[in-house]
Amino acid sequence: MHGPLLQQVERTLDLLQTKYTKAQVCYEGASRLEEPPFPTAALREALLNALAHKDYSGGTPVQVSVYEHRLQFWNEGDLPDSWTVENLLRKHPSKPFNPDVANTLFRAGYIESWGRGTLKILSECRAVHLPAPRFYFEASGFVVAFAEYSPAYWQQQGVRAELIPVLLYTGQHGSITNTLVQQQLGVSKPTATRYLGELEKSGYLQKTGTRGAGTEYRLIGS
Numbered sequence: 001m002h003g004p005l006l007q008q009v010e011r012t013l014d015l016l017q018t019k020y021t022k023a024q025v026c027y028e029g030a031s032r033l034e035e036p037p038f039p040t041a042a043l044r045e046a047l048l049n050a051l052a053h054k055d056y057s058g059g060t061p062v063q064v065s066v067y068e069h070r071l072q073f074w075n076e077g078d079l080p081d082s083w084t085v086e087n088l089l090r091k092h093p094s095k096p097f098n099p100d101v102a103n104t105l106f107r108a109g110y111i112e113s114w115g116r117g118t119l120k121i122l123s124e125c126r127a128v129h130l131p132a133p134r135f136y137f138e139a140s141g142f143v144v145a146f147a148e149y150s151p152a153y154w155q156q157q158g159v160r161a162e163l164i165p166v167l168l169y170t171g172q173h174g175s176i177t178n179t180l181v182q183q184q185l186g187v188s189k190p191t192a193t194r195y196l197g198e199l200e201k202s203g204y205l206q207k208t209g210t211r212g213a214g215t216e217y218r219l220i221g222s
Contacts, residue, residue, distance in 0.1 A: 001061075005051065005101070006108055012047060012064065014038065020066045035128075038071060038146045042124035042133070045117045046144040048110055050075035052102040053142065060141075063207070069150040085135045088118040129171050129219065149219075159204070165194055167204060175208075175216040180185045 001008045001015075017023070023034035050062045055077035064073040094114035096102035106110045119174070121144065122132055131153065134145040147153055149171030154164045156201040162185075169184055170176040181192035196217055199205040205217040 005104065006110070009044075009051070009105075009110060013044060014044060016064070016066070016071075021071065037148055038130065039124040039128055042121045042146070043071070045121045045124075046073045046133075046146075048105055049073075049117045049144070050142075051098075052057075052105060052111070053077050053097045054101075055097060058140075061216055064207060069148040069152060070146060072143055072145040074138070074141050074143050078137075078142070088135055089122070091115070091119065099149075112162050128207055157204075159199075159202075166199060170205065170217060170219050175218045176205075177213075177216055179213075 001012055003011070017036060017040065021037050023036050047062070047064075050073045054062055054075040058076045060076045065072050065074070077097050079085075083089070083095075092115050096103070102111065106114075111117075118135065125131070125133060130147070131147050131149060133147070134143070136143050136145070148166060151164055151168070154167050155161075159167065165185055166176060166181055169180065176196075178189065178192045178196060179196060181187065182189055185192070185195075187195070196205065198205075200207055200217065201222055206220050207215060207217055209215045
């Protein structure tokens with residue numbers, strides 16, 4: 001992507017939404033709604049962070065990679081001295097690698113507040129029941145990796161095949177009950193109880209509500 005910086009931001013987000021990712025279509029009454037696979041606000045923050053923290057001396061452009069059920073941003077550069085990824089997962093001061101670029105984005109209204117980008121990314125994904133994005137280093141650069149709850153995602157986590165539909169339903173709808181497990185999987189109540197107990201014990205689901213019909217299970221972190 002070439003051109004003025006602010007145009008790059010808008011054009012990149014537009015291409016991601018219109019060409020490289022597929023929105024899920026749903027209806028509310030007669031209204032047709034399209035839900036993008038990843039929150040636009042989260043992608044926007046990841047892109048802005050990549051631009052503001054990129055090491056421009058290397059000459060390598062910010063890279064956006066789109067795969068089935070996942071998407072990632074990569075920018076050349078490093079964290080401030082003595083910082084680790086854990087610093088990004090809690091409230092932290094803003095130390096952009098490129099203060100002039102960051103200030104330009106701030107004055108143009110693209111950055112709303114300092115030091116909140118990664119927290120906003122996490123919050124936006126949590127609000128739509130997506131896994132928390134991963135922040136890590138790779139090939140002399142920093143990566144923000146988004147993923148959907150897909151069969152492949154849960155397989156990579158080591159979840160047994162018969163339990164994956166429970167997690168997929170929970171990720172899509174926000175919660176699940178014992179009765180819904182029975183209905184969706186066509187299993188008995190004892191089997192549904194065993195599945196939910198195993199997923200809770202393994203740290204994937206958290207039980208909420210009272211015992212009996214009021215009990216729901218939600219994905220940890222959602």
